[in-house]
Amino acid sequence: MNREIPFMRSALYSRAHTIVQVGLRDGTLAKPKACERCYEAKRLVAHYEDYSQPLMIEWLCSPCHRQRHLVTDGSVGDSKQCSVEGACETDTLSAVVETATSGMA
Numbered sequence: 001m002n003r004e005i006p007f008m009r010s011a012l013y014s015r016a017h018t019i020v021q022v023g024l025r026d027g028t029l030a031k032p033k034a035c036e037r038c039y040e041a042k043r044l045v046a047h048y049e050d051y052s053q054p055l056m057i058e059w060l061c062s063p064c065h066r067q068r069h070l071v072t073d074g075s076v077g078d079s080k081q082c083s084v085e086g087a088c089e090t091d092t093l094s095a096v097v098e099t100a101t102s103g104m105a
Contacts, residue, residue, distance in 0.1 A: 016054035020046050023055075035061040037068070 023029025034041045042061035047068055049056065060068060 012051035016048055016051040017046075019054040020057065029055075032059050035059065035064050037061075037064040 020029060024031060031044055035044060036059050038061060040061055044059045044061060045065050046057040047060050047065055048054065049058075058068070
């Protein structure tokens with residue numbers, strides 16, 4: 001992740017979480033049933049490698065999420081995938097982000 005100044009990281013963090021929450025609520029984003037690392041069916045959280053790419057997330061259980069943050073060499077996490085149907089297409093990605101951020105100041 002880029003080393004942004006603290007207030008910028010906070011804004012990117014908030015924006016990323018808002019986009020995911022709106023996507024989950026309106027059905028444009030689907031959370032898997034199991035952790036993408038250990039494949040256990042547990043409560044999942046979104047892990048972001050880069051908050052400026054809010055749809056590039058890895059769905060992890062709490063233990064795997066904690067472990068993910070302990071890894072600092074960059075060798076883990078290359079298997080990130082987008083959980084939005086067709087979001088790799090620029091138009092779809094833009095639409096999801098625009099929908100999620102409409103109404104945000």
